[in-house]
Structure formats: structure tokens, C-alpha cells
Amino acid sequence: MAASGLTKWAAELAKGVHGYWANGRWKPLAISARHRAKIRKETLLSGGEWPYDAPRKEMKTFMKGHKVDRLAEQKRAKTAELMERMPQMLAEMKKRRLERTLKVKAEK
Incomplete structure (x- = not known):
């Protein structure tokens, strides 16, 4: 049949x-x-071929969920990197502040 x-x-x-x-x-x-x-x-x-199927769409590659949950690990990694650079950043900030105060005193 x-x-x-x-x-x-x-x-x-x-x-x-x-x-x-x-x-x-x-x-x-x-x-x-x-x-x-x-x-x-x-x-x-019966072993026949069915050529009338609609073409299948590509599957989604990302998981559903909250954006904050997906980005949490990236934020933690960035925070860790910034914490390693913190002493250098503080030293640069203090240097800029000192130069600014010296410049203001030199203008007076």
C-alpha cells in the first residue's frame, strides 16, 4: 500500500x-x-525515501535564561583583572593628582 x-x-x-x-x-x-x-x-x-519533508531550521546555539546569569562569569573575570591592576592604577591617580596640585601652586 x-x-x-x-x-x-x-x-x-x-x-x-x-x-x-x-x-x-x-x-x-x-x-x-x-x-x-x-x-x-x-x-x-518499507525502506523508501520521503523527499517531501520541509527543510529543518538550524538549532539555536545559546541557552535560554537570564542575561545576568550568563554574564556573571565574565564580570567576575573582569573584576579579578581590575583588582590585579589596582595598585598601578592608584599610583597613576596619585601621580596625576600631585602634578595637578603642583601646577595650580606654580600658577599662583
Whole structure:
């Protein structure tokens, strides 16, 4: 039955997976979704090929969740890096402040 069902409806299935556009209007297939699924299942079980499946979309590569949870590790790494540079940053700040005060005193 699988071969006969497929050959009988091959022309209709070739028009599209769920339907097709004709004369500017959407037309559903003349075969019901339940019957199409039954023919597909029988064809695949008998070892045949089913070329009428819709192309699958690419899967998402990221996990759902809260943005704060995803970025927490990056923030911790940046904080650790800044803490290592903190003594140098403080020394530069003190140097700039000293130069600014000396400049102000020199202008007076």
C-alpha cells in the first residue's frame, strides 16, 4: 500500500509540504495531514525515501535564561583583572593628582 499511496499522491505532494500558492492565493493540499502522515510513515517503514519533508531550521546555539546569569562569569573575570591592576592604577591617580596640585601652586 505504501508504494501505491505514494504514487497516487506524488503529484499533489510535489506541489508543497503543506500547500502551495496558485494564482495569488494559498491552496491547501487535496490530501489531509493525517493521510499524508500515514503515507509518509508507511513509506519510511518499507525502506523508501520521503523527499517531501520541509527543510529543518538550524538549532539555536545559546541557552535560554537570564542575561545576568550568563554574564556573571565574565564580570567576575573582569573584576579579578581590575583588582590585579589596582595598585598601578592608584599610583597613576596619585601621580596625576600631585602634578595637578603642583601646577595650580606654580600658577599662583
